[in-house]
Amino acid sequence: MSLIKLTGLEKIYQQGKIEVPALRGIDMEIESGEFTTIFGPSGSGKTTLLNMIGCLDKSTAGEIIFDGHSINDLDNKELAEVRRYNLGFVFQSYNLIPVLTAFENVEFAIRLIDKHSKKERKDKVMSLLEEVGLGDMAHRRPNELSGGQKQRVAIARALIKEPKLVLADEPTANLDSETSQEVLELMKEMNEELNTTFIFSTHDPQVMDYARRLIEIKDGKISKDQRRD
Amino acid sequence: MKFLISIAFKNMFRNKLRTVVSILAIAFAVMVIVFTRGLIDGMIEDTYSLYIHYDTGHIKIIDQEYEQKEKLLSLNYTVNGLENKSLSEMESDLSDLDGIEMVVPRLKFGAAVSTEEELVQMLAWGVDGKKELKFTNIGRELSRGRMVESGKREVVMGTALLDKINKTVGEKVTMVYTTAFSSFQGATFEIVGEIKSNLPLLNEQVVFMPIDTARQLLYLNDESTELLLVTADRDQVNNYLPAVRNYLDQNGGERYLAQSWRSGNTFIQLLEVSEKIYNFIYLFLVLLSSIVVINTLVMIVKERTQEIGMMSALGLKSREILELFLLEGSAMAVIGSFLGALGGGLINYYLSGVGFDYSAAFEDIDVLMNPIIYPTFKIEHMIFAFVIGVVVTTLTAIIPARRAAKLEPTEALREI
Ligand SMILES: Nc1ncnc2c1ncn2[C@@H]1O[C@H](COP(=O)(O)OP(=O)(O)OP(=O)(O)O)[C@@H](O)[C@H]1O
Ligand SMILES: [Mg+2]
Numbered sequence: 162m163s164l165i166k167l168t169g170l171e172k173i174y175q176q177g178k179i180e181v182p183a184l185r186g187i188d189m190e191i192e193s194g195e196f197t198t199i200f201g202p203s204g205s206g207k208t209t210l211l212n213m214i215g216c217l218d219k220s221t222a223g224e225i226i227f228d229g230h231s232i233n234d235l236d237n238k239e240l241a242e243v244r245r246y247n248l249g250f251v252f253q254s255y256n257l258i259p260v261l262t263a264f265e266n267v268e269f270a271i272r273l274i275d276k277h278s279k280k281e282r283k284d285k286v287m288s289l290l291e292e293v294g295l296g297d298m299a300h301r302r303p304n305e306l307s308g309g310q311k312q313r314v315a316i317a318r319a320l321i322k323e324p325k326l327v328l329a330d331e332p333t334a335n336l337d338s339e340t341s342q343e344v345l346e347l348m349k350e351m352n353e354e355l356n357t358t359f360i361f362s363t364h365d366p367q368v369m370d371y372a373r374r375l376i377e378i379k380d381g382k383i384s385k386d387q388r389r390d
Numbered sequence: 391m392k393f394l395i396s397i398a399f400k401n402m403f404r405n406k407l408r409t410v411v412s413i414l415a416i417a418f419a420v421m422v423i424v425f426t427r428g429l430i431d432g433m434i435e436d437t438y439s440l441y442i443h444y445d446t447g448h449i450k451i452i453d454q455e456y457e458q459k460e461k462l463l464s465l466n467y468t469v470n471g472l473e474n475k476s477l478s479e480m481e482s483d484l485s486d487l488d489g490i491e492m493v494v495p496r497l498k499f500g501a502a503v504s505t506e507e508e509l510v511q512m513l514a515w516g517v518d519g520k521k522e523l524k525f526t527n528i529g530r531e532l533s534r535g536r537m538v539e540s541g542k543r544e545v546v547m548g549t550a551l552l553d554k555i556n557k558t559v560g561e562k563v564t565m566v567y568t569t570a571f572s573s574f575q576g577a578t579f580e581i582v583g584e585i586k587s588n589l590p591l592l593n594e595q596v597v598f599m600p601i602d603t604a605r606q607l608l609y610l611n612d613e614s615t616e617l618l619l620v621t622a623d624r625d626q627v628n629n630y631l632p633a634v635r636n637y638l639d640q641n642g643g644e645r646y647l648a649q650s651w652r653s654g655n656t657f658i659q660l661l662e663v664s665e666k667i668y669n670f671i672y673l674f675l676v677l678l679s680s681i682v683v684i685n686t687l688v689m690i691v692k693e694r695t696q697e698i699g700m701m702s703a704l705g706l707k708s709r710e711i712l713e714l715f716l717l718e719g720s721a722m723a724v725i726g727s728f729l730g731a732l733g734g735g736l737i738n739y740y741l742s743g744v745g746f747d748y749s750a751a752f753e754d755i756d757v758l759m760n761p762i763i764y765p766t767f768k769i770e771h772m773i774f775a776f777v778i779g780v781v782v783t784t785l786t787a788i789i790p791a792r793r794a795a796k797l798e799p800t801e802a803l804r805e806i
Contacts, residue, residue, distance in 0.1 A: 217703060217799045238707055245705020252803070256700035260400040272393045273705055318704075 162229055163190040164325060164358055165214060170223035172209050172381075183209040185381040186223070191360065193325070196352045198372035199362045206381040207362040208330050214360065215248055215328045216240045228325060245273050249319030251329035251361070255311040257303040263290065263314045264299040271321045286321060293317045293347055309340035313347060320351055329361035333368055345371040394710060398717035401690075409722060412686045416726025416779050417733065419679035423672045423775035424734020428765035429746065430668060434661045435766055438624075438651075441658060443526040444591060446651040447494060447618025448627050449634055451484075454647050456615065463500045463513070463615075465570045470613040473642030477612040480641075487637060489622045489630040494521045495614035497604050501567040501597065503555045510554050512547070513595045514567065516604025516614070525620055528585065531592060535559045535583030540600045546583035548593040559584050565597070569608045577607055588762055619648075627651065676778050680723075680786040687719050687790035698794050699802030712788075712795035719787025720780065727779030731772040738767040 172184040183206045191197060199207050212218040213225060216232055217240075225232050232243060244250075249270075257266045267286045271277060277285065290299050293313040303311055312332060319327045329348070333341035349371055352359050361372075369375060377385035402409045442448060452460070453467035471477045481493045497516035502509050519537040523529045528537065538544050545563065557563050559581050566576040579599065587593050605613065621630045627650045634648045652658065691698070698711060706714075745762040 212800050215703065217803075241702070241705050241707045243705075244703060248703075248705075250700070250703045252700060252703075254696065256696055258397065258697065260404055261397070269393070269397075270704055 164193045164195075164228055165189075165191040166224075166226040167214070168224045168226075170210075170213060170225065171221045172206075172213060172218070173221045183381055184213070184220070187378075187381075187383060189376065189383060189386070191358065193358055194352070194356045195358050195360075195374055196349060196372055197358075197360045197374040197376060198369050199360065199376050199378060200364055200369055201378040201384075202364065205378050207364075207378060209381075210378065211328050211330050211360065211362055214326075215250065216243045246322070247325045249322065249324040249327040249357075251312070251315050251319050251327065251332045253331040253334045255303070255308075255315050255335075257311055257314055257318075259303050262300045262302055263295055263306065263310075263317075266303070266314055267317045267321050270318045274322055286317075289317045289321055290314075292351075307340075308336050309343055312336065312340075312344050316344070316347060316351065320355065320357060323355070324357065326358045326360065329359065331362055331364075333363065333365065338367060341365065341368055342371075391713070394714050395717055398714055399721055401718050402721055405690075408686050408689070412683045412722045413726040413729065415679040415682035416676070416723055416783055417730035419675045420727045420730025420775045420779040421734040421737070422675060422730075423778065424731055424771050425737050425765065426668065426672070427771040427774065428734070428738035428742070428767060429763060430661070430665055431768065431771070432742070432746075432763050432765040434658075434665065436763060437658060437661060439527075440589065442624065442651050444589075446649070447525075448621040448624050448651050449619040449631060449648055450651070451617040451619065451634075451638070451646050451648050452615070454645050457647060463498055465499060465608060465610065465615070468497075468610065468613040468615055469495075469617050469646065470611065472638070475641060477614065480643075481617065483637065483641075484617070484619060484634065487630070487633050489626070490619050490634070491622055492521060492525060492620040494518065494525050494618040494620065495601060496616050496618065497601050497608075497610070497614045498616070499567060499604070499608060501565045503563055503565050505555050510551070512551060512565075512597045514565070514597050514599060514604065516601035517598050518601055519598070522598070525618070528592075528598075531585045531587045532583050533586035535581075537583055538598050538600045539582075540602055542582075542600060543577065543579050543603055544582045545579040545597050545599045546585060547581070547597040548585045548587060548595070550594040551597065552581070552584060554594075557581055567607065570610050575607070624651065672775070672778055673782065676782040677786065680783040683719055683722055683783050684786055684790055686722075687715060687787055688793070690718070691715065691790055691794040694794075695797065695802045695805040698797050699799050699805070702797070702799035702802060708795040711797075712791045715791035715794045716784065716787055719791065720784040723780045723783035723787070726783070727776045730779060731776040734775060735767065735769075735772045738765045738771070741765045742767045 167187050167189050170184055170187040174181040174183055187210065199210060201207055213220050227243065228247065232240065235243065258269065261269065264286055267290060268282060271282055271285065287299065290296055293316055295310060295313055298306065298310065306314065333344055336344060345368055348359055351357060363369060373390060374388045376383060451469060453469060456464065456467035459467060469477065471480050481495065484490055485493045495518060499514050501514040502511050519539055523537050538546050552558060555563060562578050562580055564576055564578045566574065568574055585592050601614065619634065621627055631648060631650055638646050638648060701711060742764050745764045748763050
């Protein structure tokens with residue numbers, strides 16, 4: 162069974178009286194453990210697609226099956242539950258909470274789930290921070306970290322609850338190419354170690370090279386889908 | 391929830407100046423409430439005791455007819471005993487009633503002193519000096535000499551009155567008055583004391599003399615124009631009043647009126663109503679200051695839109711986002727209200743000792759009121775203001791917090 166199955170997915174934005182079709186019939190399946198990139202020109206619908214998969218927005222038509230369950234009929238509260246327990250997000254602009262330390266930012270995601278004791282939580286967060294190479298910066302605030310370090314914290318935050326799927330919309334767009342590669346290395350490492358499914362978008366060819374599956378979209382449609390092993 | 395509180399608390403330090411301004415706005419409003427409450431309370435308290443001391447007692451017994459003629463200082467409707475009892479017997483019976491601690495007789499009549507320029511009118515009060523000292527605060531106001539003593543031909547009066555007639559303590563003064571038989575007479579008294587009071591009544595109008603001396607001069611027997619009863623607790627007057635009325639009825643005293651200090655006193659009633667009206671003003675005041683907090687929160691929501699999108703993506707529900715912002719608002723409310731309550735309490739504590747001079751505002755108003763007010767310091771005022779500050783501000787903070795909660799995650803994330 163695939164982790165995600167999209168069939169005939171469409172999204173039309175309403176901009177005043179004008180209808181803007183962003184996705185026009187996407188069919189695709191993502192298996193558990195895949196490391197996939199979605200690429201394509203600006204405005205092609207990458208963000209829109211990730212938002213649909215990430216249960217952040219509702220489609221206009223078509224169906225999304227996540228882990229065997231259709232999410233089409235879920236209300237906002239139920240969608241939030243799905244995100245809280247099953248999904249991790251990495252954003253282009255990191256979106257760390259500035260008043261919290263790296264440690265606390267990571268802990269934030271796991272506290273929402275609330276099934277660990279304080280001690281367990283601490284150990285888990287610390288070991289993950291070490292894993293992303295920030296063991297000695299756990300008590301720094303975001304403004305005391307570089308862009309690459311911030312994105313590492315964000316990756317740790319996405320992974321801490323051991324989600325089924327991590328979505329990253331242009332995670333390296335704000336980073337220089339060397340740091341971008343380091344971040345991608347880290348994501349790939351995590352993918353292999355934890356078998357977490359990753360989907361990230363980019364329009365940087367260098368970044369795409371890391372993916373094992375490349376899905377190109379153009380004008381809201383899949384124009385290419387290739388696997389590399 | 392606990393970690394939302396901790397985040398909300400930390401978030402307050404993101405823009406310290408803005409947070410401080412918001413907190414100060416609330417603190418100021420709460421402080422004003424505590425102060426105003428203390429002031430009004432002090433005013434009411436002061437007015438109560440002035441009225442009780444110099445007008446109504448806790449229970450006042452007068453002749454029914456006297457009520458309308460009180461202003462004329464008529465001597466035709468006195469309290470002069472009951473069917474088979476003299477006034478002295480009546481007084482001692484009354485003081486034996488349950489809860490009645492003292493019976494203070496007063497005999498009020500008009501008098502005048504002529505100086506070279508004018509005839510100075512005054513209000514003569516024949517009193518029992520010892521009882522007055524015990525019942526009122528006149529002892530504190532006596533700046534020179536002593537209170538009048540029974541059997542002597544002597545008077546005590548206020549500083550302004552002494553100035554008007556150009557006399558001082560130790561000198562003699564001749565007063566003219568109308569006796570009970572409407573004859574015009576005069577008598578000379580020794581001035582034995584001076585009263586220095588902020589109260590116009592005591593300062594400029596009243597001249598005290600022993601009640602027995604007054605009776606003798608006016609050709610009255612065992613009579614007074616009024617009897618003031620002092621009870622064990624002024625707030626329990628309604629419990630003591632029936633026994634007094636019953637006693638009067640059973641002894642043929644139907645013509646007497648026994649009134650509680652509260653009834654028929656329009657100024658006290660006015661103050662009590664104003665106390666209630668002020669509650670609305672307080673509410674309005676806090677609402678005004680909570681606008682600052684609303685404004686701060688609106689700015690915060692705008693600035694943190696991305697962050698709200700992130701939290702929403704991480705699975706925070708609308709309710710939790712609402713709570714987060716509400717907590718930030720109410721944290722400011724709690725701190726501001728606490729500081730305000732504390733500040734107001736300190737001000738009242740200080741002013742309850744030294745007083746707050748109001749005299750300019752009351753220059754031309756003829757009410758029985760002390761121009762220096764001593765605000766009361768009461769913890770309950772601080773709690774009251776604190777609660778209003780916290781509740782009102784938190785409730786109004788719902789408006790911007792709802793805005794944050796209603797943001798669509800995708801829209802919020804798109805915002806730069
Ligand atoms: N909220 C919206 N309202 C109206 N139109 C929208 C909205 N969001 C996206 N669109 C439109 O939908 C299309 C796809 O947008 P999307 O953001 O998914 O593209 P993208 O591939 O992520 O582009 P980029 O590489 O620039 O991030 C675009 O034409 C865009 O203008
Ligand atoms: Mg995009």
